[in-house]
Amino acid sequence: MNKDLLSLAELSREEILAICDDAETLKAELRSGMGPRPLVGRTLAMIFEKPSLRTRVTFETGVKQLGGASVYLTHEDIRLGERETVADIARNLSRWVDLVVARTFSHATLVELAHHATIPVINGLSDLSHPCQVLADLVTLREHRGPDLSGTEIAFVGDGNNVVNSWLEAAGRVGFGFRLGCPRGYEPDAAILAAAQERNPGRVVVVHDPAEAVRGADAVYTDVWTSMGQEAETERRRRDFAGFQVNAKLMSHAKPDALVMHCLPAHRGEEITADVLEGPRSVVFDEAENRLHAQKAVMVRLHERMQSGQAR
Ligand code: CP
Numbered sequence: 001m002n003k004d005l006l007s008l009a010e011l012s013r014e015e016i017l018a019i020c021d022d023a024e025t026l027k028a029e030l031r032s033g034m035g036p037r038p039l040v041g042r043t044l045a046m047i048f049e050k051p052s053l054r055t056r057v058t059f060e061t062g063v064k065q066l067g068g069a070s071v072y073l074t075h076e077d078i079r080l081g082e083r084e085t086v087a088d089i090a091r092n093l094s095r096w097v098d099l100v101v102a103r104t105f106s107h108a109t110l111v112e113l114a115h116h117a118t119i120p121v122i123n124g125l126s127d128l129s130h131p132c133q134v135l136a137d138l139v140t141l142r143e144h145r146g147p148d149l150s151g152t153e154i155a156f157v158g159d160g161n162n163v164v165n166s167w168l169e170a171a172g173r174v175g176f177g178f179r180l181g182c183p184r185g186y187e188p189d190a191a192i193l194a195a196a197q198e199r200n201p202g203r204v205v206v207v208h209d210p211a212e213a214v215r216g217a218d219a220v221y222t223d224v225w226t227s228m229g230q231e232a233e234t235e236r237r238r239r240d241f242a243g244f245q246v247n248a249k250l251m252s253h254a255k256p257d258a259l260v261m262h263c264l265p266a267h268r269g270e271e272i273t274a275d276v277l278e279g280p281r282s283v284v285f286d287e288a289e290n291r292l293h294a295q296k297a298v299m300v301r302l303h304e305r306m307q308s309g310q311a312r
């Protein structure tokens with residue numbers, strides 16, 4: 001494991017599964033009121049260039065539950081790369097705080113931040129990936145499908161976006177099946193896709209027919225058609241993604257007990273219908289809840305590695 005968590009490609013299969021195990025333990029400990037507090041006296045800086053509900057609340061709450069504090073910094077506060085260089089911000093923060101989570105428009109900004117910081121930097125979503133989301137989703141899948149996900153088939157219907165890239169990295173390492181159904185022109189990052197297909201031969205597939213993607217799936221996942229930063233493309237995307245809505249008809253191609261997953265926020269009537277999102281197979285709020293536990297596991301692990309001098 002690196003000093004930072006910028007993508008799931010930096011983790012081994014064992015590390016991903018260990019984070020899921022730790023998240024499950026932290027969740028049980030929180031419920032029993034016996035949670036550990038390894039971050040007493042420590043501070044998490046939270047740099048957010050884009051809006052957030054789940055990521056912000058779960059990191060702030062998570063670090064507090066672990067005994068630490070947080071400082072929330074918007075683009076208006078620090079104007080990353082405008083008021084001050086990314087490198088200088090990284091070097092300042094490294095003198096005061098112990099961890100950074102950053103949500104940036106460009107993944108390159110995160111890489112630069114991590115390069116110049118001497119403390120761990122966690123990706124809280126970039127244009128390229130959303131590793132914390134997929135870690136929480138894996139915890140959720142294990143809760144509903146058991147700890148061994150190797151036989152599980154995940155279908156993702158929609159844009160080959162940041163969340164998909166993290167799913168591909170997870171599928172290549174953990175070894176479950178992953179089928180993306182997306183319109184032509186909305187495929188995921190080519191290098192990430194190729195790496196996942198090489199690691200998990202025959203089980204990572206991109207198709208352009210949503211019913212084919214969903215056929216026999218254990219879970220059907222979707223996300224917004226227009227990600228943050230792409231708002232100028234909203235109308236074109238609505239046209240291009242017509243036919244890629246997760247609705248009752250599409251769900252009829254999946255296994256009868258298939259889970260419905262969405263990272264949220266959801267746009268009912270666009271990428272998913274309200275009846276499916278609110279239906280009995282939906283685990284979307286379990287996913288949201290598990291953000292808290294998965295990210296606590298990541299923070300504890302990165303902090304422990306720094307303390308023990310193992311971080312690279
Ligand atoms: N799923 C997710 O990351 O939500 P927020 O954008 O609200 O943080």
Ligand code: NVA
Pocket residue numbers: 125161162163223224226227228263264265
């Ligand atoms: N793909 C979405 C995820 C939001 C959590 C976005 O980047 O806006």
